[in-house]
Amino acid sequence: MKRKVIKKRTLWSREVFSCILGRELARTERSNQVFSVVEFGIGDFETNIEFGNRIFQVVAKELRFTDEVGWFKDNHIGVLLYNTSFEGARIFAERICEVLPTPPNFFGFKIHTFPIERQIQDGANYQVPQERQAVLSSLFASN
16 A cells, blocks of 8 residues: 555555545445545645645644545645535635645645535435446546
8 A cells, every 4th residue: 555654644645545535435325424525736746845745744733533634636635524514624624724834826725525415315315326436536537
């Protein structure tokens, strides 16, 4: 498994993080729980290695024990926040942004929350989305 340990936290490779997201998406479909992924754009990591390492350190300090962090898309890291609504994920992302002194203009974040509202139906009528992999594919598509 490819990973980088940051302050006793693991930064998962894109492949492993994809598997973790797939597992959580399946759990969400079964239990009708919610989770969010915060996607941080960090620019070209090789060019911005100092900034990338600073982001990793800040994120690692803010994570709960149950959260996961990994490479998400090209030059983006994703933070999987279990049992966290859009609002909770927004608070998390804004807290990260506040801690960073003068982030570069390419830095930003997006929030993905699951289940997607249009997929939620009442109780026993909840229907699992037909193309779970399509959801993951769209998440991991390059910009």
